[in-house]
Amino acid sequence: MIEPMADPKLSHQLDDKTDDIKKAADVVAAHLKKLEQTQKDAKDDIGSAQWRLKESQIYNITKHFRQIMNQYNEECVAHRDRCKKAIKREFEISGIRRTDDEIEDMIENGFPGTFSFS
Template sequence: AIEQSFDQGENANRTSVDLRIRKTQHSVLAHKFVEVMTEYNETQTLFRERSKGRIQRQLEITGKTTTDEELEEMLESGNPSIFTSDIISDSQITRQALNEIESRHKDIMKLESSIRELHEMFMDMAMFVETQGEMINNIEKNVMNATDYVEHAKEETKKAVKYQSKARRKMWIIIIVSVVLVAIVALIIGLSVGIR
């Protein structure tokens, strides 16, 4: 029974080590996830700016010049027909440019939507990581307390075994001394009765 309690204590230590390893892995992966998401967000923003620049250049090619504010307003409206309102030309180049502008506009709208979704996901993940971090800290604290209790129990059990063996030894010494004393008293009584 004592050996089993020692084995259980060793299993608790292994569990504590596994928990710390998992916590470290969780922290590293969460940090890498944040880095990847930040890089992804920056890439999407860069793509949006490049696409916006292309659309502006294509509008200039067709003869329509726009300011950054007008371009942003057109992009925010989500309506590609805004691009076509002032551009009516029969030439093949103009139609091709117009189609490309509308295609770019759709790409930008999709990109903006995915950026919003990514931002929401990123915020949810940050909140989740924070919540899980507190929970893991509480679990680690409880495991450490349990480990301390197990160590204390091991020490107390060792002391109890030691005291028990000392008590047995003392009991046997007392029994032997008592038997010897009874034998001596019996011998003395036997000799004193035999002398008379």
């Protein structure tokens, strides 16, 4: 996700990878939630060193996962902004005026790339 892409094939590959990441993140989040619930349900061991160790590990893994997903989401937003700026620049060069909402729609619908618009 270094720069906006004009190649539709690369754009589709990026979309596929993004979907894969979202699915994997959902699976990991569900698993972490299940671990947290299992730990909360382990009432017999509350206060033991092993229970505290597990609690700490689950907390740290969950925190790290959230940090990674936040970084990923920030990069997605930054990539989208770069795409938006590139599209806006192309329109300005061509003398075509588009609103930010129209450009957002183009990004959602897969903007075809450099100077291929009417």
